[in-house]
Amino acid sequence: MSETMNRWEISSFGLDKLSLATVSRPQPKAGEILVKIEAVSLNYRDTQVVENGMTATLAFPFTPASDMAGTVVAVGEGVTRFAIGERVISTYITNWIDGNPKTWAEMPTQGGPIQGMLAHYVATPAEWCVRAPKNLSPIEASTLPIAALTAWMALIELGHLHAGQTVVVQGTGGVSLFAVQLAAASGAKVIVTSSSDEKIAHAIKLGATHGINRTTTPEWQTAVLELTDGRGADHILEMAGGDNLRRSLQAVVPGGRVSIIGLLESDELRTPIMPLLGSRASIVAVAVGPRRALEDMVRMIEHHAIKPVIDATYSFAQLPEAFAHVYRGAFGKVVIDFDKA
Known part of the structure; x- marks a missing residue:
């Protein structure tokens, strides 16, 4: 050597x-x-x-x-x-x-x-x-x-995701696509938002149920409510920051969960206080996780034969x-x- x-x-x-x-x-x-x-x-x-x-x-x-x-x-x-x-x-x-x-x-x-x-x-x-x-x-x-462990912490470790729940995943970067795969493997319904119809189509092949083009539907929260018969999503992965948090709070089910993961559009979070109080949502910052959680996730990836998107x-x-x-x-x-x- x-x-x-x-x-x-x-x-x-x-x-x-x-x-x-x-x-x-x-x-x-x-x-x-x-x-x-x-x-x-x-x-x-x-x-x-x-x-x-x-x-x-x-x-x-x-x-x-x-x-x-x-x-x-x-x-x-x-x-x-x-x-x-x-x-x-x-x-x-x-x-x-x-x-x-x-x-x-x-x-x-x-x-x-x-x-x-x-x-x-x-x-x-x-x-x-x-x-x-x-x-x-x-x-x-x-x-x-x-990327994978952040999605795991938001949905599985901290979010206690279970089958039948609905997840909104914003974007198609590394964390977002792992979230799609982990949520689908858990039996959840996944709604993806993206500015690209092509990327939405790829995300659906990975297990997403629906896609919303946020360019043609900038108030994407209305589409989420329509897709969930007015109920809203149980989990939302907030990737943008800024005013987008307002939309996430409108799209989440009362008492649901918004995981703050990315700040791609702004390094601040902005929302009027009344929508936050009205949502009764938990807003949780997710910053990767411990070694034990990574080991747990590795076992799930092996069990479900999940393949990362490169x-x-x-x-x-x-x-x-x-x-x-x-x-x-x-x-x-x-x-x-x-x-x-």
Whole structure:
């Protein structure tokens, strides 16, 4: 095994600062595993960390990205959680094993402020990884740590979704499409909103029941009420922010649940107080989840043979192009395939 490796890093903020560096291959310390990275999934968060840190204090040179899948090639002293040859995926929020989180200062996140995964080898604490699903390739498995687990927390872990309920999923990004698949597998009815009829058609193939084009029907909440015979949806995944929250509150069943996941249109939430009081809705912020929940989700993905939606794969050398794809929007996930030429 070569004593050196390549990794992507930035010397200061900015996507234009990305550069390839040749560095020494790390060695696992006590409690760590050395993972040969096979795929890294990009999140919109990764672009913001590179651009401005996204509230994290970075140590330069900094290697971006949090979500990886790979194979254990060496273990440090005392490691019993994994053996050489096992396939693993990363967790996002470190040290959060289960239950309510400690203070966020005690649980830094991977890919900022902790050094990220865009390297051929990463030495990481064994406690910060879980076994990859047996039914997924590394490219597919790499998409799970943030996007899939966020959808899982919103609907299954915190939302207690059950068969027969109705879910509104806004958009067709990574979290949204995982929400479609998880909700459909749970026996729920899924309504997708999107500005693209083509993307709506694809989402219906994944298990959605109905689609609403929010360009031709900007007051999409009226369509939700029509589709539910005036009742409204039990769960709404709020991805836009701003004034869109008003529409979500009008579309949710009295006493239903609105999960705040994305702020794609605004970094604020705006609504008059009376619609909020009238809805009696629970508005809950969802920020990924603990390792135990990721392990539970992996078992469901294996049981239902759920396949993540990959919009495009790029080679390790094509990272700038992959980031550009994330910026312009994707149907599902954008992944760096380390084996791609």
